[in-house]
Amino acid sequence: GAVVSQHPSRVICKSGTSVKIECRSLDFQATTMFWYRQFPKKSLMLMATSNEGSKATYEQGVEKDKFLINHASLTLSTLTVTSAHPEDSSFYICSARGMAGYEQYFGPGTRLTVT
Amino acid sequence: GQQLNQSPQSMFIQEGEDVSMNCTSSSIFNTWLWYKQDPGEGPVLLIALYKAGELTSNGRLTAQFGITRKDSFLNISASIPSDVGIYFCAGQFTAGNKLTFGGGTRVLVKP
Numbered sequence: 001g002a003v004v005s006q007h008p009s010r011v012i013c014k015s016g017t018s019v020k021i022e023c024r025s026l027d028f029q030a031t032t033m034f035w036y037r038q039f040p041k042k043s044l045m046l047m048a049t050s051n052e053g054s055k056a057t058y059e060q061g062v063e064k065d066k067f068l069i070n071h072a073s074l075t076l077s078t079l080t081v082t083s084a085h086p087e088d089s090s091f092y093i094c095s096a097r098g099m100a101g102y103e104q105y106f107g108p109g110t111r112l113t114v115t
Numbered sequence: 116g117q118q119l120n121q122s123p124q125s126m127f128i129q130e131g132e133d134v135s136m137n138c139t140s141s142s143i144f145n146t147w148l149w150y151k152q153d154p155g156e157g158p159v160l161l162i163a164l165y166k167a168g169e170l171t172s173n174g175r176l177t178a179q180f181g182i183t184r185k186d187s188f189l190n191i192s193a194s195i196p197s198d199v200g201i202y203f204c205a206g207q208f209t210a211g212n213k214l215t216f217g218g219g220t221r222v223l224v225k226p
Contacts, residue, residue, distance in 0.1 A: 002160075041221075042219075102163065
């Protein structure tokens with residue numbers, strides 16, 4: 001149980017285009033989903049927290065107009081990187097937490113490369 | 116803000132050895148979680164700890180929630196090659212709070 005999927009696993013896009021990443025909780029209802037960014041050999045950096053049906057809460061320094069997050073259902077959240085630039089290239093990982101509120105399960109990550 | 120110091124940053128293991136890593140915090144947590152991340156993958160939850168002093172095992176892994184609620188350790192017994200990866204501790208103050216992550220311990224195989 002507690003499986004989180006992410007799609008796509010890898011994406012290459014041109015500078016100036018937008019990219020959407022999907023995160024799904026497959027066997028539980030995720031009241032809260034999180035989006036992280038991870039740089040090589042670094043720990044996970046929380047970008048934003050989203051609760052189903054409400055606006056995401058962004059961490060300090062994360063541009064909400066650039067990283068659009070939608071959490072329309074209890075099993076799906078999306079992250080859209082708008083007008084991507086090469087510096088947005090990174091490993092993006094989502095995670096989901098169920099109603100009990102303690103354990104957090106991670107997706108497999110999405111490698112974004114902006115050329 | 117809250118910070119988690121995880122040590123060691125990296126370690127080499129030889130098959131069969133026991134290894135240990137720990138996390139310390141400047142403030143208390145009420146939940147400690149340990150994750151393992153393989154290259155190019157997301158972190159996988161290994162052990163969750165909910166109570167100060169709790170000692171929990173998952174196969175060859177054992178983790179403890181420090182009595183002061185400011186630290187936790189993870190032991191791997193009789194290590195095998197597939198134990199290679201990055202291990203992260205994470206603390207949570209209350210249910211519903213975001214996780215605070217340690218910097219990770221990179222476990223490598225001795226050449």
